[in-house]
Amino acid sequence: MDYSTTDLKNWCSTIETMAKNSGLDFYPQEFEIVSYKDMIGYEAYLGMPSRYPHWSFGKSYDRAESLYRYNLTGLPYEMVINSDPCLAYLMKDNTLLLQILTMAHVYGHNDFFKNNRLFKDGTNASYTIEMFKNNANMIREYLNDPSIGYTGVEKILNAAHAIRYQTRRAIGLKNSEEEPCDDLILFIIKHGNLEEWQKNVLNVVRKETAYFIPQIETKIMNEGWASYWHYKILHKLDLPDSLFIEFIKRHNDVITPAMGSINPYHLGFKMFEDLEKRYGTEKIFEVRKLERDESFIRRYLTKDICYRLNLFEYMKDGDEYIVKDIADDTGWLEIRNALCNSCGMGTIPNIEVKEISSKDNTLILNQIYDGRELNSKYMEATLKYIYDLWNGPVQLNTKISKKNTGVKCDEDKKISYTSLE
Incomplete structure (x- = not known):
């Protein structure tokens, strides 16, 4: 490493001033320098310094570590948490230029977190770190409770993870007194035959999922915005030639089109670049504030x-x-x-609660069909997980080969298919 912590602090101060002068409005920013092993760990836990234990996080760590060790993939240049103050990680083995680019990129994310309406309405940045820490402590208490233990907690977490995105998609809309038909976990909490600790575990998964949904909904915009601003800021930094050449290469690596799929950095960057050219800087700040990926793409x-x-x-x-x-x-x-x-x-199937059968207490669900049929393997496994939470039969009404079909998981966890036509 051919630079010092003081060098990074000086560059960070310069970048922050330039970001403010460019109109970015962000939370106080904190950077933590970590090793590549730490970065893999944070990546597995989706950036959180504290998270409840679950085997899926260990699986993610082992996969990422193996791919990195055999040089089959790289690691993210940065990882940023939507919190106040905003926390970001820098890998200590990165070159000086990569640290400079990453810091500028982070300030773009920080501005997006603070100002985009999905994050403002759907998350509480000042409570983020504390929320995840409190949730982790609660889950560990249940794990250490002899009357509950690891097996009991894992069963609920496994099932909750299977349906965590079957929740209200209108961010910022408060739950009314009506039945939460578009929030499967909440419906099971309210109407299922669960112990209090089981409801608390489900609530942990539900609250943490709500934190991540704005990130899912704005991946293209968020990465495009951060890439747009790291590009603008580094062009204004008057970098020496040796750093400028690396900057151009690194930037092009970030926004390189992907083969057979969309690179969100590339598409978002090009769309914000086009918006500024056609409408001016004020317009891109307006778009950053109001849109999500779906409306961003449809409109622009x-x-x-x-x-x-x-x-x-x-x-x-x-x-x-x-x-x-x-x-x-x-x-x-x-x-x-x-x-x-x-x-x-x-990208995620949309399932809603239809009713509870008065005949045998079957929980009946509907897929909001959009022309895409469900993968039968995952569908059957998910119904079995829902059975674990509902403690009774579960039926999903969907379409298979374009025909209305009921798929039921019965008392013995056997799956059966019935035509509804």
């Missing part, structure tokens, strides 16, 4: 951007993949619509 992804980025839509045809639409006069609209439907929470 133009035919020209689709054409310049060579976007296309492909589909599976038998054992092969074929191009469905290209960015021409009509195809670009199909590409835009496909992106809107498959970004954010649109």
